[in-house]
Amino acid sequence: MRYILAAVSLVISLVLLGLGIGQRTFWAPPETIVSQLEQSTDAQLIVISGETMDQHDGRQTVTITDDGPVTAVVGRDHDVLGWVGDAEHAVAQLGEADALTLDEVSGADDPLPSLLGSDMWIEEHEGDGRVQFAIDLPVGFSMAIQGEPGAAAPADVRVEWPFDAKTPLFGPLITAGLVFLALALVLFLLALRRHRRSRGPQRRSHRELSRAERRALARDARAGLPLPERAVRPSDPAIEPTDRSADAPTDRSADAPVDEAAPAQEPPAEGAPERGEGRAPRAASPARRRLGIVALPALAAIALTGCGPQYWPGGEPSATETVPTPTSIEETLPPVALTEQQFSRVLEDTREVVAQADADRDLGLAERRTAGPVLDARRTNYEVRGESDEIEPLLGIPDGEVQLLLPQQTETWPRTVMAVVAWEDSARAQSTLVFRQTDAREPYRLVYQATLASGVQVPAVASPTIGAASLPGDTPLLQRRPDEVTMAYADVLINGEDSEYASWFQEEGDALREQIGKAWKDEQRAKPEYELTDLEWFADEDEQAPLMLVTNEGGALLATSFTETQRTTPAEEGVEVEAQAGPAILAGVESSTRGIEQTYQIQVLFAVPPADAPEGAQIQVVGFAQSLLDAREVG
Structure with a gap:
């Protein structure tokens, strides 16, 4: 029965481990979140605020593609909006399914100069046909995108965020799989131990007795002598016939009978090492080896409890909306004109x-x-x-x-x-x-x-x-x-x-x-x-x-x-x-x-x-x- 339970536990552990590994491999979610602009605009500028870019965590990768020159600049909100002024422009927002949508802001449609070269920008990126750069745009800053000066803004804008994939079932599945694996090993070892105790199939532990040894045992049996208490070992000398009458004890009240089958113990020679000295260290006992086999999956399961919260259900703290309060005098004053x-x-x-x-x-x-x-x-x-x-x-x-x-x-x-x-x-x-x-x-x-x-x-x-x-x-x-x-x-x-x-x-x-x-x-x-x-x-x-x-x-x-x-x-x-x-x-x-x-x-x-x-x-x-x-x- 224990063999059956061990087999069932092993199958369950393999299934659970497979499901857990699948959470981080072929069932894993995508590594990035992608927002693609899906509409064009006649405005000459597209403005993306830091609030929009920060709706997902991580450093953003921005890719802008157009038929001609492409320019993207980064500045403080009031600087970017001040440069835009009353010109017609589009404001990008994240819509459903993380798609970039545009809100048109009406205004003057006169040709605008190039964004490049302003003293107010923190970063400037330009290219011919395509621009790609990584940025961590904070709240309070904005990005302005422009194509050919005087022409419509690029319609192909792509923003990517790294996605820290949350797999809350990975930890429980792997842990449960390792627990069942340990259980299967324990049941198998218990079944094996019981089988050996019931004198099931075992390996031979000694050589065949010689003809002289068998004859000696037969003579002892005919003479009515008891069998030796311990098995005859290959290292024991052959048993020779002895005169039982001469060596038999006559006094029942004397000391405990001596085992005639056991060979005589000779005192150790002078200078010889005592018993147990000079011997090689013994190998680990079977019990220790069995304990080590079971401990491996148990330790692995314990180690999994230290994994990140993204691998466990309910590991992410609930987001609570807080009202930001100024923490220094700098946050209560108007911004400086120039950093x-x-x-x-x-x-x-x-x-x-x-x-x-x-x-x-x-x-x-x-x-x-x-x-x-x-x-x-x-x-x-x-x-x-x-x-x-x-x-x-x-x-x-x-x-x-x-x-x-x-x-x-x-x-x-x-x-x-x-x-x-x-x-x-x-x-x-x-x-x-x-x-x-x-x-x-x-x-x-x-x-x-x-x-x-x-x-x-x-x-x-x-x-x-x-x-x-x-x-x-x-x-x-x-x-x-x-x-x-x-x-x-x-x-x-x-x-x-x-x-x-x-x-x-x-x-x-x-x-x-x-x-x-x-x-x-x-x-x-x-x-x-x-x-x-x-x-x-x-x-x-x-x-x-x-x-x-x-x-x-x-x-x-x-x-x-x-x-x-x-x-x-x-x-x-x-x-x-x-x-x-x-x-x-x-x-x-x-x-x-x-x-x-x-x-x-x-x-x-x-x-x-x-x-x-x-x-x-x-x-x-x-x-x-x-x-x-x-x-x-x-x-």
């Missing part, structure tokens, strides 16, 4: 473009990365350098590390970013760079560049991941209104202590006032070469509006510019006013009896205290720059 990684790309490209434009005097190239006062100064510099090799080029973009980065907190446009960048030559003063992006489809352009004044400390600002807010020109949150600061300081440079605004600004450490302030102007009037001329200065507003970002103390860093014109006219009739090299080229004359006007652009970076600053706090000049802007003959 550190994005600014590094902007700065590097600006360095290359400006260096090439300065070398070639290419204003069109300079317009790619400069605007406002910086571009105006280069326009004049390129013009005069084209006429004279003696004119030096303007200061380039520092080639050192970024010492400070302060992006604006905003999701809209225009956007402002301030940075302090050093030179590799540490002896050179650091520069403050102020970039501005006027529109989502425009690049960041350098608007202000000022050299930090020696010994002046830049106010503490927030980290690049937090950024700073901007303020309107008429804000009451600062000690002085920003739209009044620029021309007030220009008046101080001309009139000095006589200016009604002199108390607004800190004179100590103001290197710009030392260079071109009223004291310097008075020195120019006193020079002999200007004895027969009249010198006068007047200031005017620049077209570029001031840009500002808030500091940690509630004040602001204010970048602004204005123009200051020096007019030199003859004091007497017949006196000629000579023009210097740069102004002479711009004015078209080297000397004039009517006089020469030279206009200079002055860029200044101010640290403006907050409205609740302690008494005595003043506006401080942090950095400045001056360059020739224009020259003309008076009249």
Whole structure:
């Protein structure tokens, strides 16, 4: 019966093991989840959000196929949607059976420019006919897809996710199969043991008795002697006939009878090893071997209990919907205009473009990365350098590390970013760079560049991941209104202590006032070469509006510019006013009896205290720059 039960258990175990293995092989689910776009669109762009891409776990593989060029870019949600603007586009969603469906968003159908090259993108992928890339698109980011600029977006978009196949029956089936296998082995061993005890078929364990041994046993039987208690072993000596009468015991009360059939035990020779010494170790007993055979499947079954939860029913925790709560101050504030990684790309490209434009005097190239006062100064510099090799080029973009980065907190446009960048030559003063992006489809352009004044400390600002807010020109949150600061300081440079605004600004450490302030102007009037001329200065507003970002103390860093014109006219009739090299080229004359006007652009970076600053706090000049802007003959 035990043989039958063992056979049945073995069959059951094989069936269960086969079913369990099939769960992970030919019955296993697919390794990926595939979503295929099944409809075309007339829109020029397809937008896929991070929420859509994260509906399945794992890193996504995106494949886009089209007849022409294919472009895919990744950026933050507000950046992508800002670039799309009011243009007609399609938003991809996961529909039934994980198919990609499109929701059309109506808008302007004007041809769109290429997505490539924007400063806002985190990744860019392009190809001809086909693009494939892997990405882990998080929530808060989106992907925009474009074909040939101006044409409809590609209709063949495929997204794949790795599928961590859940086979909850694998663990129970394999475990049950191993348990039945162990049971079958136990039953088989028990049946075999019982069969041997019932003197079933066994192997021979000794050789045939010799003729002399059989005769001795027969004589003993006839003499009425009992059979030996132990079997005759092959190693025992042949039994010889003995005289029983002489050796038979006469006293029944003596010690226990001696087994005459057993050979006499001789004492061991001197120096011979004792019993059990010098013997080879015995092999494992049959009981141990049987225990090992049964333990193997049992241990395997126990080991399976440590498998991952995907192999057991109910192994995955139930998903509960939670409302996300902000975990840091960064999550409660508007996003920064530019990340550190994005600014590094902007700065590097600006360095290359400006260096090439300065070398070639290419204003069109300079317009790619400069605007406002910086571009105006280069326009004049390129013009005069084209006429004279003696004119030096303007200061380039520092080639050192970024010492400070302060992006604006905003999701809209225009956007402002301030940075302090050093030179590799540490002896050179650091520069403050102020970039501005006027529109989502425009690049960041350098608007202000000022050299930090020696010994002046830049106010503490927030980290690049937090950024700073901007303020309107008429804000009451600062000690002085920003739209009044620029021309007030220009008046101080001309009139000095006589200016009604002199108390607004800190004179100590103001290197710009030392260079071109009223004291310097008075020195120019006193020079002999200007004895027969009249010198006068007047200031005017620049077209570029001031840009500002808030500091940690509630004040602001204010970048602004204005123009200051020096007019030199003859004091007497017949006196000629000579023009210097740069102004002479711009004015078209080297000397004039009517006089020469030279206009200079002055860029200044101010640290403006907050409205609740302690008494005595003043506006401080942090950095400045001056360059020739224009020259003309008076009249």
